[in-house]
Amino acid sequence: MTMINNTSINKDDSSLVMAHMWVAFVSLFVGGLMGLLQTLVRSGTLTLPFGIGYYQILTVHGVILALVLTTFFIIGFQFSLMSKTVGMSNKQRDSAWFGFWIMLFGTVTTAVTILLGKASVLYTFYAPLKAYPTFYIGLALVVVGSWIGCFTNFRQLYVWKKKHKGEKSPLLAFMVVINMLLWFIATLGVAATVLIQFIPWSLGMVDTINVLVSRTLFWYFGHPLVYFWLLPAYMAWYAIIPKIIGGKIFSDSLARLSFVLFLMFSIPVGFHHQLTEPGIDPVWKFIQVVLTFMVIIPSLLTAFSMFATFEITGRKKGYTGLFGWIKGLPWKDVRFFAPMVGMIAFIPAGTGGIINASNQMNQVVHNTIWVTGHFHLTVGTTVILTFFGISYWLIPALTGRKLTAKINTLGLIQTIVWAFGMSIMSGSMHIAGLLGAPRRSSYSTYGGTEQASEWIGYQIGQAIGGSILFIGIILMVYIFINMVFLAPKGHEEFPLAEVSDDAEPTPMFLENWKLWIGITVALILFAYTIPFIDIIQHSPPGSPGFDMLIR
C-alpha cells in the first residue's frame, strides 16, 4: 500500500475517488447551467438561440444532475468509505476503475445523443417518446458500470469479514453495502425495460412498445433511486457528523436498523408514482401506498437519532435548558453547517413526499410543478447540501490539502445562498403546483386562460430562485477547484465517529444478510407479481414511437 504524506487514505484509492468527484463537479456545472436556462425560458424571459429546444436542455438537466452527478459522487464517496473502513486490494481497485470507465463511456454516449437533439425525452424517458438508440445504450452502460462498483463493494466487505470472523462489520461499510444492494436490486427493473423494451424498439427491431410495462419497470427503479441518493447523506449524518460536532454516534444498532428498513421498504412502492395511471388495479396501488408509508419509520428513526446526537453532545459541552444544546453546535463549521441546512430542508421535503404518496390526495399535486419543487428540496437541497458538506473535508483529504478558514467562510456563504435561492425557487414551485401549474412544460400562456395567469408570478419567482442557485453553483465549483489545486498542502481529517459509550451492543442478527435480502425479495414479489401479470395480460396494443412529439 503506497501512502503519501497528506492524504487520509491510500494514494491510489484517492485517485480513484477523485476521478469520480471530477465527473460529479463538472456535471454540477453543466446541469446547473441548464437549470438556469430552463427557469429563464419558462418564465418567458429568454428564448433559446440556435434552435436549441427547451426539452433538450430539460433532458440534459435531469440526466446530468439526477443520474450522473449523483451516481458518480455516491460511488466515489462510498469507495472512500470502504477504503477507509475495510480497505481495498489492487484487484478491487482495478475493477472499480473498470466500472468507472464504463460509466463514463456510457455517460458521454448519452450526453452526446441528447446534445445532438436526438433524445429530448427527459430523464424519465417515458415511452412512447422515442430517443436515438445510443441514449438507451449509454444509460445501460452507466448501470452496468455501477454494478461493477456494487460487486467490488460486496467483495471488499466479504474479504474483510473473512479476515475478521465473528466481528460486526464497520458501520459505514455495512451502510455502503446496504445502499449498493438496494441499487443493484432496483436497477434490475430499469435494465430490464431498457434492454428488453427500449433498445429493440428504438433500433426498429420491433414496431411497438408496451407503455405501462415500461413505466412500471421504470418506477420500480425510480423510487429506490431516491433512496440511493439519500442513504449516502444518511451515512454522513449518522457516522460522520457526530465526529465533526465533537460527539459520538447515538446508536449503532438504530443506524443499522434504519438502513435495513430502507432496503426493505423503498423498493416495493413504485406504484405511488403511478397513482393516476390507468391499467393498475387500485387494490395494489393501495397496498404499495401502505408500504410507502412504512418508509416513514426509518426516516423518523433518523430524525430522532440526529436530534438525540445533537442534544447529548450539546449537554456534554455544558449547555443546559430545553433547547440550549442547539447553541453548542458548530454553526460556523461548514462541514456541519451545510449538511445541517440539508437536514432542516428534509422536514418540508419529507412532508411533501408523504402528501405525494397519499393515494387519492396525489390528484391535487400529480404532474404539477409541486412535484418538481418537492424533489428540488429532497435531492436538490437535502442530498446535495450534504454532498457539499462531505466535499469540504473529503476533497482536501484526498488531495492532501487543507480546508482553509477562507474557504470555510465561502462555504458558509454558499450554503446560505443555496438555501435562500432554493427557498424562493422550490417555494414558488410548491405554491404554483397547488394552483395547478404543470411540470415538464415550456413557457405558455395557455391561450390566455385566467388560471394560467395566476402562475406567471411564481414562474418569475422560480427564475429568480434559479438564478441565485446558479450563483451558488459557481461558488461551489470555485470551492472545488480551490480544494483541488490552490489550498495549502496539509492534513485534513477524514472524520469517522465512534459509537457512544451509552449505546447498547449491536445484536449480530442485524448482519443477517440472507434474512434481509430474503424479506426484501419477498416484499417485492408480493407487491409486484400479481399486478404485473395483470398489466401484461390486459395490456392495450403497444404504441409506436414518437420522436418529434416535443421540441
Add this chain to the structure above:
Amino acid sequence: MSKSKHKTNDVETFSEKEPELKGTLIAVFGLGAFIVISWIIVYVLFVSR
C-alpha cells in the same frame, strides 16, 4: 430486604446513565405536528376541490 435494596440501587445507576433527551422529545413531536398540519392543509384543499 437486601435483595430489594440492591434492585433499587440498580435502577438508580441505570437512571443516572440515561442521557437527558427532553429537547429531542419535543423536537420530534414538533416534527410530527408539522407533518400532520401540512398534510391536513392539502387534504382540505383536496376535499374542497
